[in-house]
Amino acid sequence: MATIYNKNLIKTISAGAIGNVLEWYDFALYGYLAPIIADLFFPSDNPTISLIKTFGVFAAGFFMRPLGSLIFGHIGDKFGRKQALALSILVMAIATTLIGLLPTYQQIGIWAAVLLTILRLFQGLSVGGEYTTSVSFLVEHAPPNRRGTIGSFGLFGAVLGILLGSAVGAVLTGFLDKEALYSYGWRIAFLVGIPLGILGFYIRRKIEETPDFTQIKQEQSISKFPLIETLKIAPKEFLKNVGLSTLQAVSFYVLFVYLTTYYSKILGIPFSKALAINTVSMIVLVVFIPVMAFLSDLVGRKKVIISSILPVAVFSYPLFLLISSGDISKILFAHICFAFLTSGFMGTVPTVLVEMFPTKIRNTAYSVGYNLSLALFGGTAPLVVTYLIKVTGDILAPAYYLIIASVIALIIAFTLRETAFESLKK
Secondary structure, eight states: OOOHHHHHHHHHHHHHHHHHHHHHHHHHHHHHHHHHHHHHSOOOSSSSHHHHHHHHHHHHHHTTTTHHHHHHHHHHHHTOOHHHHHHHHHHHHHHHHHHOOOOOHHTTTTHHHHHHHHHHHHHHHHHHHHHHHHHHHHHHHOOOHHHHHHHHHHHHHHHHHHHHHHHHHHHHHSSHHHHHHIIIIHHHHHHHHHHHHHHHHHHHSOOOOHHHHHHHHHHHHHSSHHHHHHHHHHHHHHHHHHHHHHHHHHHHHHIIIHHHIIIIIISSOOOOHHHHHHHHHHHHHHHHHHHHHHHHHHHHHHHHHHHHHHHHHHHHHHHHHHHTTTHHHHHHHHHHHHHHHHHHHHHHHHHHHHHHHHHHHHHHHHHHHHHHHIIIIIHHHHHHHHHHHHHHHOOHHHHHHHHHHHHHHHHHTTTTOOOOOOOOOO
């Protein structure tokens, strides 16, 4: 019996992680190819203006995330986590494939930018329901003493997908000349979404529903309006969800999406090297996410979260000083340090947020709060720091943004109740 259980659990973890790999590869690719997309879809005499427009569309995808979380969160709480996960990956695969087939500004003018924006909105809609639903799904399937470890595989898969996007970008920019990269190379990266999407949809259709959702379905205690019920019975937890997610949003999209462009446009480092630095750093992040999550199962979530956030607040400025030197070895060291420091709260916070809410509202409460924060502070992070650097002339502006987000998250972390050793709320 234990063997069957273990096999089923491994299958479930694989399905949750793989789905996130596929989803987040598709979504993050746009950020990594931003300098190329800026030239192809938003040409301008001023490269900074083109980049701001490109990141504006990047942010637009994030503004759809709260709506996506509301839709897919509701589906997950009403019809099951499995249904929401299968549908979200299908929407993402279609949108990403169409981006890879889009004509550029040179071919159809302003309509290229319009169509790109629309497809990014659909990507944002999909991602709004994908990641958080997968974490709820994994935590609900996990043994009580391994919820942190197993829940972390949602983010593990997401980071792995973003890492794959970074690696593909590094390979394409490293092996193709500029003409090939601009004519067809960037399209190859997006069109990989076709087989990945088919595979992901197939895997998601084969997974089993969670025991927690199955139980409330049998008891006929499914919430009719989970968002309204969330605001009635768990308003404080919902606000903590938004606040804690702020640091995850800002740190991830500044450190592991925006910095490739920062290296290239601000420091003048070749784009292929910038992507290579980011790829190495994200390997470190991927390795330590489950390690920190496992540690939270042993010593508690709160200790791991606080001991991770505090050094981010303290060391962001000196690490960005190293980065601003322009020295490749110093940049790589600083970026790896950021990866290690942020892995603590990134690997632990998702499970904490799931553990805050009862089953009948869990998917919606977590999804909407998390994605609201991601829309306000994650998708806008590259745009905000690009603008701050432009108006202040200070290339250390990203460090200040990270410090502010860290202080907010640290205050909230001290108010958390330890949930690692409690049963999931029913």
